[in-house]
Amino acid sequence: MLECEVKSGWSQFIEFIESRCSSAEFENWIAPIRLVESSLEETVLEVPNIFVQEYLLDNFKEVLADFLPLKGSGDPAVRFVVSQADARYSSLPAPIDADEPPPSDIKLNPVYTFDHFIEGPSNQFVKSAAVGVAARPGKSYNPLFIHGGVGLGKTHLLHSIGHYVLEHHKKLRVQSITTEAFINDIVDNLRSKSIDKMKRFYRNLDVLLVDDIQFLQNRLNFEEEFCNTFETLLNQNKQIIITSDKPPGQLKLSERMVARMEWGLVAHMGVPDLETRVAIIKHKSELRGLNIPNQIAFFIAEHIYNNVRQIEGAVNRLCAHSRFAESNLNEEIVEKILSEMFQTAASHKKVSVESILKSVAAVFEVRISDVKGESRHKEIALARQVAMYLAKEMIDDSLMKIAASFGGKTHSTLLHAWKKVSDQIQANETLRRQVQLVRRNIET
Ligand code: ADP
Ligand code: MG
Numbered sequence: 001m002l003e004c005e006v007k008s009g010w011s012q013f014i015e016f017i018e019s020r021c022s023s024a025e026f027e028n029w030i031a032p033i034r035l036v037e038s039s040l041e042e043t044v045l046e047v048p049n050i051f052v053q054e055y056l057l058d059n060f061k062e063v064l065a066d067f068l069p070l071k072g073s074g075d076p077a078v079r080f081v082v083s084q085a086d087a088r089y090s091s092l093p094a095p096i097d098a099d100e101p102p103p104s105d106i107k108l109n110p111v112y113t114f115d116h117f118i119e120g121p122s123n124q125f126v127k128s129a130a131v132g133v134a135a136r137p138g139k140s141y142n143p144l145f146i147h148g149g150v151g152l153g154k155t156h157l158l159h160s161i162g163h164y165v166l167e168h169h170k171k172l173r174v175q176s177i178t179t180e181a182f183i184n185d186i187v188d189n190l191r192s193k194s195i196d197k198m199k200r201f202y203r204n205l206d207v208l209l210v211d212d213i214q215f216l217q218n219r220l221n222f223e224e225e226f227c228n229t230f231e232t233l234l235n236q237n238k239q240i241i242i243t244s245d246k247p248p249g250q251l252k253l254s255e256r257m258v259a260r261m262e263w264g265l266v267a268h269m270g271v272p273d274l275e276t277r278v279a280i281i282k283h284k285s286e287l288r289g290l291n292i293p294n295q296i297a298f299f300i301a302e303h304i305y306n307n308v309r310q311i312e313g314a315v316n317r318l319c320a321h322s323r324f325a326e327s328n329l330n331e332e333i334v335e336k337i338l339s340e341m342f343q344t345a346a347s348h349k350k351v352s353v354e355s356i357l358k359s360v361a362a363v364f365e366v367r368i369s370d371v372k373g374e375s376r377h378k379e380i381a382l383a384r385q386v387a388m389y390l391a392k393e394m395i396d397d398s399l400m401k402i403a404a405s406f407g408g409k410t411h412s413t414l415l416h417a418w419k420k421v422s423d424q425i426q427a428n429e430t431l432r433r434q435v436q437l438v439r440r441n442i443e444t
Contacts, residue, residue: 010035010043013067017060022289028110029055034083042077043068049107053080059316106166106176111287112159118283120276123153126267130157130241134164137172137207137239141265143230147244148269151309154243157269158209161241165207172206179215183222202229207239213261214245217252227257234260250422271396277301277311284312288319292329299331303342305396314338351394351442353387353405359441360387363434372407386435388414389421394442 018026029052037044047053056064064076071077114134119127126148132140146154158176165174177185189198202208216223233240244251247268248261272280281297292300292315304310321337322329335342361368364383371384384406391402392414399411406414425432 009067009069010038013060013064016063016067025288036081040069042079044079044081046081046083048083050082053082058313059320063320106162106174108159108162108166108176109155112156113163114160116283116287117153117156117160118272118276118279120272120279122270122272122276123157126269127157129265129267130161131164133239133241134161135168137165137169138237142234142237143240143242143261143264145242145244145248145261145264145266146269147247147266149271149306150245151307152269152271153308154269155211158211158241158243162207162209169206173204174207174209175202175205176209176211178211179213179226182210182226183215183219186222186225199229203232205233205238208233208241210240210242212244213242213253214251216257223253223257227254227260230257230260234263240264250426252426271306272308274298274301274305277305277308280308280311281315284315285319288315290315290319290322292318296329296331296334299334300338303338310341314341317341353391353395353402355442356387356390356394356438359438360390362441363438374407385417385421386431386438388417390435390438390442392418394439 014030017030021030032048032052033056034046035043036046045053045056047056061076064078065074068076068078114127114131117123117127126146129141129144130146133142133144146157148154162174162176165172185198186195189195216226230240242261247266248258251258251261253261278294278297278301281292281300282294285292285297300311300314304314317337318329318334357368357371360366360383361371364379364386366380366383370377370380371387373380375381388403388406388409391406392399395402399414403409403411403414421431421435425435
């Protein structure tokens with residue numbers, strides 16, 4: 001009886017969602033989910049991959065909570081299992097078997113394709129590098145190293161390369177891994193004594209996509225194994241694409257590893273400008289069957305500016321809202337729905353060079369006029385470099401403009417200062433603390 005109620009909870013949820021999703025959305029994301037088990041404590045769902053799970057939780061957690069049993073925390077008590085045992089190694093084709101297309105169970109987010117990637121000045125270069133590599137794997141830049149902040153589309157671009165290669169180079173063996181998964185793979189295979197099989201698997205790939213290499217930092221034993229795999233592939237001209245939250249030189253990895261990563265092309269993924277953010281909002285909402293008027297798209301883009309994932313969260317929220325209430329969206333309603341998100345964005349209040357100078361002068365106990373001046377006195381020069389470093393980090397403006405506000409310095413002086421301080425704070429704890437303190441004073 002009770003089980004029956006829970007089951008009907010899931011089917012009620014399905015019915016409810018189906019009437020509120022576009023049919024493509026439903027087919028792609030919801031229909032593949034299977035109910036495996038349900039009890040009063042827990043609902044077990046089988047998903048084809050982790051993305052479906054994330055999609056469900058990102059978009060419908062609250063709705064799920066209305067239909068399914070809850071945990072103490074108020075979240076829905078759902079457990080996920082990913083379908084099909086991972087058959088990667090056992091289905092490994094012999095290397096000579098070149099006519100048979102290799103079986104592929106590569107895990108790529110279906111929406112992360114080049115078609116769905118919106119271009120703008122901040123990502124044009126890295127996108128065209130990615131397209132180049134996907135079109136001619138192993139023949140242009142190798143490795144391609146993509147770095148940039150959280151939620152700016154690195155994984156999206158990485159998976160786009162994967163999709164493209166699968167579609168256009170059917171004979172190539174492609175695999176996409178997160179660095180965490182690679183490490184777990186090593187651990188599992190060591191345990192089951194199948195490490196040679198695993199090594200063979202990776203070393204027989206034609207294209208390897210590696211997400212979030214920063215997680216290899218401080219994992220010495222794994223770094224060595226990774227580096228060996230990496231070199232083997234590179235030496236055979238097999239394509240490697242890596243993403244990271246920092247450029248190679250700032251990663252705490254061996255010199256050998258850093259040198260290898262810098263060997264090909266290092267490309268930066270920047271924060272999208274206003275127009276690009278608007279285009280992303282329009283595109284994401286159309287995918288979800290919602291037409292957001294330009295004026296509203298600009299309004300959102302002006303308030304959420306440093307993370308595309310947050311922008312996407314905002315669009316999801318608006319979609320959910322407009323499914324429940326058929327009201328027209330206007331700025332007032334949007335502001336109400338997105339108020340928390342706007343607040344977090346608003347707390348990053350606009351930072352000016354003046355406020356940085358003021359805070360630096362206070363922490364380093366020097367005069368603002370000295371920081372802006374020409375003095376080469378050691379303490380003053382350091383304070384000036386820290387101010388320049390923070391200005392580049394915190395102000396979203398052209399380097400030339402920022403440099404000019406420091407008493408007419410050039411942008412190469414600014415870059416030099418930035419590089420120097422970035423390096424020094426890695427090694428110098430005191431300086432790191434001082435910089436943090438300045439930053440906190442500016443932000444509050
Ligand atoms: P990262 O790996 O850099 O943290 P992701 O690739 O996971 O970021 O991107 C976060 C979200 O933002 C994804 O849903 C992605 O589709 C979206 N996104 C980021 N940049 C773009 C872009 N230029 N065009 C379309 N969507 C984007
Ligand atoms: Mg990512």
